[in-house]
Amino acid sequence: MVASLLAEREGMSGECTDEQRMGVLKTMMEDCMAIDDPLIKLHPWLALQPDFYNRATQQVARDLLGKLMVRCVDGVVLSGIIVETEAYLPEGDAASHAYRGATQRNAAMFEPGGVLYVYMIYGIHHCLNFVTEECGVGSAVLIRAVEPVHGIDQMRMRRGVQKAEQLCNGPGKIAIAFGLTTANSFATVCGPDMYVQPGKDLGEADIITTPRIGITKAANLPLRFYIKNSPFVSKAKPAGEKPEQ
DNA sequence: CGGCAGATTATCT
DNA sequence: GATAATCTGCCGC
Numbered sequence: 001m002v003a004s005l006l007a008e009r010e011g012m013s014g015e016c017t018d019e020q021r022m023g024v025l026k027t028m029m030e031d032c033m034a035i036d037d038p039l040i041k042l043h044p045w046l047a048l049q050p051d052f053y054n055r056a057t058q059q060v061a062r063d064l065l066g067k068l069m070v071r072c073v074d075g076v077v078l079s080g081i082i083v084e085t086e087a088y089l090p091e092g093d094a095a096s097h098a099y100r101g102a103t104q105r106n107a108a109m110f111e112p113g114g115v116l117y118v119y120m121i122y123g124i125h126h127c128l129n130f131v132t133e134e135c136g137v138g139s140a141v142l143i144r145a146v147e148p149v150h151g152i153d154q155m156r157m158r159r160g161v162q163k164a165e166q167l168c169n170g171p172g173k174i175a176i177a178f179g180l181t182t183a184n185s186f187a188t189v190c191g192p193d194m195y196v197q198p199g200k201d202l203g204e205a206d207i208i209t210t211p212r213i214g215i216t217k218a219a220n221l222p223l224r225f226y227i228k229n230s231p232f233v234s235k236a237k238p239a240g241e242k243p244e245q
Numbered sequence: 246c247g248g249c250a251g252a253t254t255a256t257c258t
Numbered sequence: 259g260a261t262a263a264t265c266t267g268c269c270g271c
Contacts, residue, residue: 086263095263105256123253125264142263172264182255214263 040068040149040199042077047195053113057132060113061087061141062225064130065207066200069146071178072193076154078178080146080168081199084226084233086212088129090139094217098138108185109138116187116194118180125172126181130189130196144213144224145169147232148177170234202227 048067053060062085070079088096088109097106097119108117109131117129117140129140146168148155155167155177168174175181189196205228212224213234226233 088263097263100257103256119263120253120255121262122264123255123262127263129263144263170264176265212263216262 040079040081042070042079042150043197044070044192044195046197047190048114048197049190050112050114052196053130053132053189054134055113055132057087057089057139057141058223060130060132061085061223062207064141064143064196065225065227066202067196068149068199069143069178069196070150070194071180073179076151078151078154080148080150081232082143082145082196083147083230084143084145084224086142086144086225087132087223088140088142089223090133090137092218093221093223095212095215095219095221096139098140102138106138109140110136111186114188114190116180116184116189118175118182118185120182121172126175127171128174128178128180142171143174144171145226145230145233146174146177147230165231169232 052063064082064085067082068079069082070077072078088098090096090098093099096109098109102110105119106117108115109129111117111131112135113130113132115131117131118126119129121127128143130143132139132141148164148167152164152167156162158179159167159173159177161167166173168177184194187194208226208228209222210224210226211220211222212218
């Protein structure tokens, strides 16, 4: 029984050690417990609507923390609590793709709030953004890290790593785990197949603000937000910054 | 654990 | 031709 269950898990067919079996059983139990958590039941009728995204980008980035991001694809539900975001502002933000106006690449950023903007970076990775503010403005929130909740096994297969903390702790990893590419740009985040719903309630004390990561222009603006003490945030941090206290 | 090289392509100079 | 909102593996301590 256990052996056949294990055989269905990737990389666990054939002979494996008792320690490996216990590890897989442990992650399966953790998955079941996570889905039973009343805080993270699926409530698609509570999906955040465009008016949530049609606000100041920093505020949207901050308010997205603790929310549950849900994607339904190929009959599978993938979801996770958003634990780290970055704001890319419409004005005076040289790091934003929209800084020099609309191009073919960044066109989705000028859509109304509540639309997806997915772009390719370094030729190999994709990054997921939610467009913010009014149509034509050109701003978005980058989703940098997620705490996996539903479809964790599916994410393990897509990512090729086992530890839950490493499935979605970075923008490129999220795109792989959730199966998102540039083909998903212009889609809505307010529909049944892709939406964000209420999750954990957070206070100001739960949120850390720092400069953004991986950029060279406007690198000092405090526009990165993450949940304090979350083991699921991307490990990278701006040069010279200490971990949160 | 920290640092660094390499992968690989759309976009703009 | 240079650059980029990144990830992984390999190296040395």
